Amino acid sequence: MNTCLLANDEYWMNIALSFAKENIGLTGVNPSVGAVIIKDNQLLSYGITQPGGVPHAEIVAINKLTQDELKDATLYVTLEPCTHYGKSPPCINKILASNFERIVISTLDPNPLINGRSTELLNNNDIKFTVGVLENKAIEINQGFLKRIKTGAPFVTVKVAVSLDGKIATYKNHSHWLSNEYSLKFAHLLRFRSDAIMVGKNTYLIDKPKLSCRLPGINDKKLLKVTLDRNLKELYPSDDNLIVYTLAKSNQKNIISLNEENFLEDVLNDLGARGINNLLVEGGGKLITSLLKCNLIDKLILVTVPIIIGNDGIPMIENLQIDKINNSFRLKNIETFNLKGDNIQTFIIENKE
Numbered sequence: 001m002n003t004c005l006l007a008n009d010e011y012w013m014n015i016a017l018s019f020a021k022e023n024i025g026l027t028g029v030n031p032s033v034g035a036v037i038i039k040d041n042q043l044l045s046y047g048i049t050q051p052g053g054v055p056h057a058e059i060v061a062i063n064k065l066t067q068d069e070l071k072d073a074t075l076y077v078t079l080e081p082c083t084h085y086g087k088s089p090p091c092i093n094k095i096l097a098s099n100f101e102r103i104v105i106s107t108l109d110p111n112p113l114i115n116g117r118s119t120e121l122l123n124n125n126d127i128k129f130t131v132g133v134l135e136n137k138a139i140e141i142n143q144g145f146l147k148r149i150k151t152g153a154p155f156v157t158v159k160v161a162v163s164l165d166g167k168i169a170t171y172k173n174h175s176h177w178l179s180n181e182y183s184l185k186f187a188h189l190l191r192f193r194s195d196a197i198m199v200g201k202n203t204y205l206i207d208k209p210k211l212s213c214r215l216p217g218i219n220d221k222k223l224l225k226v227t228l229d230r231n232l233k234e235l236y237p238s239d240d241n242l243i244v245y246t247l248a249k250s251n252q253k254n255i256i257s258l259n260e261e262n263f264l265e266d267v268l269n270d271l272g273a274r275g276i277n278n279l280l281v282e283g284g285g286k287l288i289t290s291l292l293k294c295n296l297i298d299k300l301i302l303v304t305v306p307i308i309i310g311n312d313g314i315p316m317i318e319n320l321q322i323d324k325i326n327n328s329f330r331l332k333n334i335e336t337f338n339l340k341g342d343n344i345q346t347f348i349i350e351n352k353e
Contacts, residue, residue, distance in 0.1 A: 017134060178307075
């Protein structure tokens with residue numbers, strides 16, 4: 001590709017990606033997509049996938065313009081346009097009818113109903129197209145949707161606040177508030193960008209967390225609450241916004257009985273079947289350890305607070321029985337920043353099987 005053309009494509013795709021970021025967590029089972037329409041190197045229109053998933057970004061952008069304005073323009077879109085009937089008609093039909101000169105797509109949609117079909121239709125209609133511009137950025141924005149489509153399970157992000165010596169609470173299980181107010185706001189932003197939030201049984205019953213998003217302007221976001229209670233010795237409310245996974249039998253609608261074998265994997269697959277793209281896990285230590293042992297953590301966000309609790313505190317990770325350093329979980333730091341003294345680090349597990 002021409003170097004100048006690539007640079008121009010990256011410039012406009014970056015703008016489309018910035019729009020896509022705006023509605024992360026608001027589009028339900030659908031991905032959050034951004035689109036911009038350019039003509040004579042001028043921005044004519046833009047679109048973002050709307051809350052609930054429809055209308056799609058391309059349609060929002062196209063509907064702002066006349067047919068004359070659309071003719072010979074270039075459409076930049078962060079995910080391959082859909083080619084099937086879902087909540088709305090195929091976007092590709094509207095695109096083909098708009099007489100675009102060129103379509104630039106950041107990444108293809110892995111959905112077998114769509115994958116590569118839009119580019120095939122563009123090719124059949126003699127419309128120029130380019131695929132793969134800033135693809136990694138587009139994949140990151142919709143990491144949950146893309147993983148669910150490929151594997152059936154949501155993208156699992158673990159967020160945990162720890163002391164310098166790796167403790168999540170004192171020996172009396174006191175942890176309020178370990179991190180500062182700025183880190184707490186960051187935690188609520190993570191919740192806003194997620195579809196469901198999971199905590200262990202002890203965290204749910206002892207801490208009684210609200211598990212809600214409490215930031216001004218976005219505090220109406222409803223998260224699906226998830227907890228695990230293998231033996232089901234406690235009573236849980238019959239709440240459509242709460243799911244309890246267990247090994248025990250129950251007739252309660254929101255209590256889901258699973259088999260012991262592959263219990264955690266089945267939990268994630270059930271959440272994926274419910275359309276959960278992004279799952280945020282906020283502890284406690286037992287749950288995080290179990291997910292780690294089963295290689296089910298996609299991203300770890302560590303909020304390190306400049307305090308020391310001591311060896312009698314509750315650890316972030318319980319015993320792993322790792323006998324050799326080479327067998328340790330090796331993490332790669334992909335982002336670090338500081339919030340008024342709290343250090344925020346994001347990791348992926350490099351040797352995840």
